[in-house]
Amino acid sequence: MTSPSAANPGDAPLDPASAPPAIVCLTPGAGSGKTTFMRRINSYLHSKNRPPYVINLDPAVLNVPFEANIDIRDSVNYEEVMKQYNLGPNGGILTSLNLFATKVDQIVNLLEKRARPTPAAAEPQKPDDSSSSTTSTDGKKAIDSILVDTPGQIEVFVWSASGTILLESLASSFPTVIAYIIDTPRTASTSTFMSNMLYACSILYKTKLPMILVFNKTDVKDAAFAKEWMTDFEAFQAALRRDEEGGGEDGGGGAPSHGGSGYMGSLLNSMSLMLEEFYSHLSVVGVSSRLGTGMEEFFDAVEEKRKEFLSDYLPELQRRRVERDEARKKSRDKELDKLMQGMSVGGTTGGKTNDDDDDVEVASDDNDNDYDSEDDAPAQREQSLQERYRGALGENDDSIVADASFAKYLHTQK
């Protein structure tokens, strides 16, 4: 994995090429071993003296068996959200994520600050310094990677607006990679394998982020069969035939596999052909979170996907971001124009200046402004009023900074 190498002066935007990767862990089903996997990669990075920055986005989790630097549970009380809004478990998670997503700018700002190396980082390291990490602007070690844990209810995260906002915001500053954790023993039948792949495919198209398929629990079942099915169509066909003849594996769930029978057989057949193109975009690794095997392979895949993010995904992401910012600015300008016209003080774009004394009184109730001349006064008053309205509409960064309680919480994080 690459650590940030280029020093970014002051508060200049973080260069994505030198930014640490963000690894977002998702799992299609409960019990796939996401938590165990997160704990394993966390301790692996600690053992390499490259501690990650950990973010927990699961508001409903009872215990996180690793230290999270930012934890959604510290700012949103899931139980309370369910009670107050009269929601069920999924609605509670969704609303908690929505509440948390309103603060995403502050989180990304904090992460950028923590990821930015100081000029001192450019100095050569001492030979006895085993760490390859640098130092962030506030004197702490610059973060080398970001690990994000997500709610086990994958659909709540992936298909919600807040999930999209959180992922896009993260990806706008950091090369973001999805680690999709699969329970290998439970994916051994052709039909469960195919449903898992289709789900991964839908997530890839929804998030538009590079993805690593992590076949977990390889101590119980080797992931070689899955790798073979993804690269060799004939092998998958043979497995389908075996399933049809009743000799297929039952996927560990106890139910017999009917992957190859009747219309299911031909459906799986054509789907496997269709998915060939999708497979070519994925990295596949087999790991055992219990034993800790496959970690090097996983981080090699992260590095590969980080590069892919920079070359393929980032340009598209930046294009979408510019489009969205322009649309947002246009709609704000429109609102501001309407507001100004309503107040009869003119618009932002060529709106006429109102010379009426009564209106000027409204605009000048702040005595701080000393105008140079009588002629300049209306224009300056109008400008000052416009600035205040812009602030109220959220264009001013100060409105974010002013949210002291959350910022204070974030700044107490390690």
Ligand SMILES: Nc1nc2c(ncn2[C@@H]2O[C@H](COP(=O)(O)OP(=O)(O)OP(=O)(O)O)[C@@H](O)[C@H]2O)c(=O)[nH]1
């Ligand atoms: N044999 C084996 N078991 C594992 C492995 N990884 C996780 N497990 C077991 O699988 C079970 C589920 O693991 P978790 O890490 O809790 O899985 P999760 O995806 O977070 O599941 P939820 O808690 O339901 O969200 C536990 O009993 C783990 O001990 C592994 O690599 N090998």
